[in-house]
Amino acid sequence: MSSTRRLDVLANEWVIFATSRQNRMYKPPVDLCPLCPLSVTEPQFTEIPTPAFQVAVFENRFPSLSTIETYEQHQLPEPYQVSPAYGHCEVIVYSENHELTFSDLTLERIQLVIHAWIDRTLDLESDSRVSYVMPFENKGELVGTTLSHPHGQIYAYPDIPPVVAVRLTAAKEFLASTGNCLQCTILTAENVEKQRMVATNSTWIAFVPFAPRFPFEVHVVPLRHVPSLTDLSELEIRELSQLLSKVTKGYDNLWGFSLPYVMAIHQRPSNDFDWREPCHLRIEFKPFHRSADKVKFLAGSELAAGAFVVDVLPEEAAAQLLEAMR
Amino acid sequence: MTTVAGGVGDGSNELGPLHLALVECHREKMTTTVVVRQKYLNASGRYLYLFEFENAESDPQIPGHSK
Numbered sequence: 001m002s003s004t005r006r007l008d009v010l011a012n013e014w015v016i017f018a019t020s021r022q023n024r025m026y027k028p029p030v031d032l033c034p035l036c037p038l039s040v041t042e043p044q045f046t047e048i049p050t051p052a053f054q055v056a057v058f059e060n061r062f063p064s065l066s067t068i069e070t071y072e073q074h075q076l077p078e079p080y081q082v083s084p085a086y087g088h089c090e091v092i093v094y095s096e097n098h099e100l101t102f103s104d105l106t107l108e109r110i111q112l113v114i115h116a117w118i119d120r121t122l123d124l125e126s127d128s129r130v131s132y133v134m135p136f137e138n139k140g141e142l143v144g145t146t147l148s149h150p151h152g153q154i155y156a157y158p159d160i161p162p163v164v165a166v167r168l169t170a171a172k173e174f175l176a177s178t179g180n181c182l183q184c185t186i187l188t189a190e191n192v193e194k195q196r197m198v199a200t201n202s203t204w205i206a207f208v209p210f211a212p213r214f215p216f217e218v219h220v221v222p223l224r225h226v227p228s229l230t231d232l233s234e235l236e237i238r239e240l241s242q243l244l245s246k247v248t249k250g251y252d253n254l255w256g257f258s259l260p261y262v263m264a265i266h267q268r269p270s271n272d273f274d275w276r277e278p279c280h281l282r283i284e285f286k287p288f289h290r291s292a293d294k295v296k297f298l299a300g301s302e303l304a305a306g307a308f309v310v311d312v313l314p315e316e317a318a319a320q321l322l323e324a325m326r
Numbered sequence: 327m328t329t330v331a332g333g334v335g336d337g338s339n340e341l342g343p344l345h346l347a348l349v350e351c352h353r354e355k356m357t358t359t360v361v362v363r364q365k366y367l368n369a370s371g372r373y374l375y376l377f378e379f380e381n382a383e384s385d386p387q388i389p390g391h392s393k
Contacts (some may be wrong), residue, residue, distance in 0.1 A: 116375070119375070
């Protein structure tokens, strides 16, 4: 099924139209779950027809981006533009157990998930039409998850997506003006101040950023200048599993329920070595809650103006998270 | 890394009733473990990748949840 992109000329940003996704399964019961193995779900429903598995990745049956490029090209008046939404959409399933979440995974299983992210990044980057590979996870109903089985997604975009592009441009400009990596400079500052730091080990640091968009946002960043998942050492993979486990467990301990979040991996663009110097790998967690019973909604100022208003100081959020991680 | 090519669609590597054909198998030896990646083609022409550590522990189970 092909998807298309239309250019929002007011913002100069592409918008993806994937109408086939309207037909995807919405919160099926466990015996119809497409992410459970054969031992649990009906054979005709599973995407992973094997009796058992550890980590599985498959091409999404309802992709937002597609390598199939069949669409009718109409003559459009100025200034409109439309193009195929080329790319890849994969689903990564963390476990065969339907009831788990990321925070329940063993360190060994998280390491295998990281190996799968690396493998898929390398493979998807080998497509010369792919410009950016982003693994991410939407966890919980609040952020729009349609399947409760523990899983994430991996998108391979035809160009650098807008939010990523803004951050990469900032990093490139900082490098040009100071000669230093922006993220490395941030790590130095966080090590000096320490009041937003929530976890660390010999190769990684997790902290609430100085100016988060969401109150309990956490960034997990390698201490070494690593541009991409594919550059991680074995030690860094092992220690990343520790911090990802600690952060997600901390979120669930924060208010005593499984906290919804969007997790995304920011890495260097594909096949462009100019980005290796300014780009520093970063894993961002964005939970939508601002307290146990209140959610941060994106409203007038955020959606219409792009000016975020945050209700909790990051230093206070970090103190609460630190306590939840003990 | 070792690569073993499978026969796509020849039936010799099918798994389960949905005609999953093994395309290739990679074994990547790390310092303390081996990561195995198997690539399959399903009946609708989409790829499925299974990742495992050799001799990995099984998933933790939620109390009260039976499969």
